[in-house]
Amino acid sequence: METRELRYFVAVAEELHFGRAAQRLGIAQPPLSRAIHQLERRLGASLLERTSRTVTLTEAGSVLLQEARAALDAVEAAERRTRRAALAATGRPGVVLATKAGASSELVAKLLDAYAAEPDAVTVDLLLCGIGEQERLLRDGRADVALLHLPFDSASGFDTEELRAEGQVVVLPAGHPLTGRTQVRMAEVTELPDLPLPRWPGPDGAYPEGPGPRARDHAQLLQLIALGRACWIAPESCRAQLSEDLAAVPVLDAPMVTTVIAWPPQSRSRAVAGLVRAATRH
CATH class of the missing domain: 1.10.10.10 (Winged helix-like DNA-binding domain superfamily/Winged helix DNA-binding domain)
Known part of the structure; x- marks a missing residue:
């Protein structure tokens, strides 16, 4: 064909x-x-x-x-990977890292600083994307390497190295009754009548049915939570980006979130190898 x-x-x-x-x-x-x-x-x-x-x-x-x-x-x-390899051969090497906008910002900053200190480091272009888009960008060649969050993203078909595993918290408006607790359970969060969980668009761009507000990105979602329109279950590391009008409470029985660095198994890029080494070392 x-x-x-x-x-x-x-x-x-x-x-x-x-x-x-x-x-x-x-x-x-x-x-x-x-x-x-x-x-x-x-x-x-x-x-x-x-x-x-x-x-x-x-x-x-x-x-x-x-x-x-x-x-x-x-x-x-x-085609994209071949063109990028050709650019690297002409003295313009670089690597494209896809990461979810607003997520793992502290981890990304540490990763980039660690890699920049390597003697053979090249330019890293950040490709900030929406929920679940890193996998598609990595598969279609627009990214050389990506940060994925398991079990929410699929790492099927990629080579990966684990960078961090963490629990999850529920993000609530400051002053909500649950913010006085040291921990909550998933059932308590999903049954909150006044603070439904947000609805994210699927791969086709359509939103699932449900009572929660539609969310496009993390910045919009945090504003909705501050206004008392939603809550959010997120990795523990999200605390670093919360303002004073938001609070986070650990969710005891939420699944662990594992952040991995992923790349196509056929990749022969020295820059990708160097970035992965720096990420796993630090």
Whole structure:
């Protein structure tokens, strides 16, 4: 299969309309239809069910959509990493570190300071991202290395080194009755009628259903908590970024959060190796 055919198929599968898919791709509809027919003949499988009004995916088409997205992401990642390696070879080396905005700020600062002291250190570009985006940035080649937080992020397919394990706390408005406690349990937090947990967007950008407010980033969430609109269960290290109008109480039975530094197993970057060594050493 050619990458061109896969791009064509993904466009049709996502739009479920040949006209809109052709417009999205910037081509005419007849060559798009021919390319999809040719792909189906080559695979010996029907990928789309077509009627005069609708286009739907077959079971085989659903499988190919997932596989095609992964394959195209891999091709784009290979292109980005190759270009970055070429820049390094011309005397402009660097490494891109993806980390969640507002999270692990103290750890990131220590990591960067430790790495900068290394004799072969190169420039580290920070890629600050939203909730759960580090994994995608690492997989598609926009980042060389990332800080992931288990069990919330997936480290599947990456090489990792553990940097820190910590408990979790519930962040509340200062003066809330629970702030007088030395610890609470998860059930007490999830049953707070006046302070629901926030809703974060999923990989598709959609928010799950629920009573909690929609949260885009940590800065917005901390403001919502201070206003008495939400609470938040977060790693213990979040205390460093809390203002005086917020308080944190340990959650006794919350799962431990493990911060790892992750990189693609096929990476041969000396800069990535150096950054990982500095991170694990310090």
